[in-house]
Amino acid sequence: MSKDEIFYPEIYCAEYLRRLNRFVVECRMANKVVEAHLPNPGRMWELLFPGKKMYLAANEGVGKKTRFKVIGIEREGMPVMLDTHYSNHVAEMLIEQKQIPGWEEWSVQAREVTFGNSRIDLLLGRGAERFVVEVKSCTLFGNEIAMFPDAVTERGRRHISKLVQLADEGYRAGILFLIQWPRSSWFLPDYHTDLAFSQALFAARDKVEIKAVTLEWRGDFTLRERVKEALIPWELISREMKDSGNYIVVLRLEQDKSLSIGSKGTIHFPCGYYLYVGSAKQHLTKRLERHQRKRKRFHWHIDYLRQAAEFHAAIAIRTPEPLEHAIACALDEVADWEIAQFGSSDCNCRTHLFGMQTDPLHTPAFIKVLQYFRMDRLERQL
Numbered sequence: 001m002s003k004d005e006i007f008y009p010e011i012y013c014a015e016y017l018r019r020l021n022r023f024v025v026e027c028r029m030a031n032k033v034v035e036a037h038l039p040n041p042g043r044m045w046e047l048l049f050p051g052k053k054m055y056l057a058a059n060e061g062v063g064k065k066t067r068f069k070v071i072g073i074e075r076e077g078m079p080v081m082l083d084t085h086y087s088n089h090v091a092e093m094l095i096e097q098k099q100i101p102g103w104e105e106w107s108v109q110a111r112e113v114t115f116g117n118s119r120i121d122l123l124l125g126r127g128a129e130r131f132v133v134e135v136k137s138c139t140l141f142g143n144e145i146a147m148f149p150d151a152v153t154e155r156g157r158r159h160i161s162k163l164v165q166l167a168d169e170g171y172r173a174g175i176l177f178l179i180q181w182p183r184s185s186w187f188l189p190d191y192h193t194d195l196a197f198s199q200a201l202f203a204a205r206d207k208v209e210i211k212a213v214t215l216e217w218r219g220d221f222t223l224r225e226r227v228k229e230a231l232i233p234w235e236l237i238s239r240e241m242k243d244s245g246n247y248i249v250v251l252r253l254e255q256d257k258s259l260s261i262g263s264k265g266t267i268h269f270p271c272g273y274y275l276y277v278g279s280a281k282q283h284l285t286k287r288l289e290r291h292q293r294k295r296k297r298f299h300w301h302i303d304y305l306r307q308a309a310e311f312h313a314a315i316a317i318r319t320p321e322p323l324e325h326a327i328a329c330a331l332d333e334v335a336d337w338e339i340a341q342f343g344s345s346d347c348n349c350r351t352h353l354f355g356m357q358t359d360p361l362h363t364p365a366f367i368k369v370l371q372y373f374r375m376d377r378l379e380r381q382l
Contacts, residue, residue, distance in 0.1 A: 007086055007221055008057040008071060016054040016073060025070060027054050036068040040082045042150045044139055045361050046371060047073050047080060055079060055221070071221060079217045081180045084137045088112070088121050090215070090223070091135040091176050095124065099227045100176065100211060106131055118162040131172040134159045138179045138212070140190060142375035144382075146179040146212070146230060147190035153197055160200045160208065167207040174209035175201075179230055180217070186382055187212035187230040191241040192316045192374050195285065198241055205234060233382055240378070243284050245318040246327055248370075249276045249291045249302065250360060251309035261304045267339060273360055274309060275331055276302045276343060277352040279324040288314040301343045302353070313361060317373045327373055328352055334365040 014027035014034070025038050025048075037059050053074035059066050071083040088111055098104040106124040113123040113132070124131035140150040149156055163173040177187060189198035201210065212230040215223060251274045258268045278300075280287040290296060292311050298304060317323060328349045332338065335354035343352035360366035 007083075007089075010058065011071065011220060012056040012068065014054045014056050014068075016048060016052045017050055019048055024066065025054070027056065027068075029056070029068075034068060035066045036070050037064070037066045038070045038082070040070070040084050040137070040139070042139060044082070044150060045367055046141075046150075047075060047082075047139060049362065049364055049367075055219075057083075072217065075181075078182070079219055079221065080139060081137070081215070081217050081221065082139060087135045087137045087178055090178060091122060091133070093223075094213065094227060095122070100213060101229045102209070102211070103131075103174075115162065115166060118158070120162070120166075129172065131174065132163065132166050133174045133176055134163060136175065136177050138177050138187070139181075141179060141181045141184050142371045144183065144185045144379050145375040146177075146181060146184040146187050146214075147192075147375060148177055148187075149190055149194050149197060152194045156194075157197045157200050160197070160204050163208045164204050172209070173207065174211060177210075177212040177230075179212055179214045182214050182216035182224075182226055182228075184214050184230050186379075187232050188237055188375075188378075189241075190374075191237070192318050195241070195243060195316075195318070198237075202234070202237060202241065236378065236381055240319050242318055242320060244280055244282050244320065245284055245316065246277070246279045246323045246373075247284065247288055247317060248313075248315040248327065248331075249278065249288070250274070250312040250315070251276070251305060252312045253305075253309040257308050259304060259308055261301050261342075262298065264301065264341075267342075269305065269308075269339065270337065270355060272336070273312065273356045273358070274305065274339075275335065275354045275356065275360060275366075276305075277324055277328045277331065277354075278302070278343070279322070284316055284318065288316060305353075312359075315370065317370075323373060324352075325349055327369075328354075330369045330372070331366075334363070334369060 014029035017026040019025050055072040056068040057071050059069040072079045072081050092108045106126050109125040110123045120132045121135045122133040138148040140147045167173040189201045191198035216226050255271045331354045337355040338351045339353040
């Protein structure tokens with residue numbers, strides 16, 4: 001195997017339009033709208049923007065429901081690999097070519113090896129020694145920081161537990177994160193999105209070798225020579241990874257409504273998406289769960305709006321740093337309107353509720369704000 005190995009004999013370029021469900025997207029190719037299988041269950045909010053260049057290949061095999069499958073998408077002029085089916089193949093290639101720092105003496109003995117009820121991606125060998133390795137593809141990254149996962153992964157947490165168990169049984173154990181972006185210098189577990197996975201990874205760090213390397217792909221999805229290790233700042237992770245911090249709740253109002261908001265009286269709300277900024281000094285997870293429910297005792301202004309609006313997303317920004325005011329100011333710059341003095345009675349902000357006409361999760365300006373507060377702002381601490 002070599003970096004110039006061709007994974008896809010023929011690649012088609014298309015324009016990404018929208019995601020129909022977790023595993024199917026709609027694209028425009030040669031003036032025709034086509035559906036393609038997306039072999040990646042991640043959210044990929046930072047990548048899947050309408051109009052972006054998407055790379056497709058033939059979806060071969062019996063019983064396939066779509067003619068094409070997605071293999072990548074373009075970001076800032078560079079291809080990003082999205083096809084997770086090749087992760088083990090790429091990892092094996094890098095290990096065999098001695099590209100993983102500290103693992104140069106190991107070679108791949110087998111793939112997808114069963115241990116009890118679990119299946120481990122790679123089994124490495126060095127003489128009589130055995131090394132079990134799980135491989136994860138990382139497609140969440142900001143300027144210099146990459147994170148995994150971008151969606152809650154109970155399966156990933158179970159993998160960590162199994163690796164710890166195997167380490168206790170005498171195996172050498174490791175996790176290899178393949179960051180599909182060459183500019184990343186740092187890797188962190190995404191404790192904003194999946195606190196349980198992140199805590200499990202942090203707890204396992206003394207028993208499980210955790211490596212992250214960056215990859216750079218050509219347009220034909222062969223690897224460039226540049227493969228580098230991303231550093232993992234455990235001290236920073238320990239400081240930031242708490243069940244507290246700030247959050248943004250996104251609601252959707254289908255039609256214009258005038259609502260009674262407690263002591264504030266009646267307020268008119270245009271239809272659209274609403275972004276509410278809040279904070280929790282502890283139990284942030286429970287706070288977000290509360291905001292999702294309709295049945296509850298009214299306490300905050302947002303509770304009244306929640307009765308009329310549909311829940312769309314709850315986005316945690318975990319940190320001991322008080323960012324509520326800064327987040328509100330940033331959203332003010334990208335929002336289409338605001339509801340004055342809503343949810344901000346205990347601070348100097350004009351409001352904590354902002355409106356957008358389009359889905360913020362598919363709006364680059366909002367995702368850029370999210371990227372900054374979740375990742376990019378941490379760069380100054382590294």
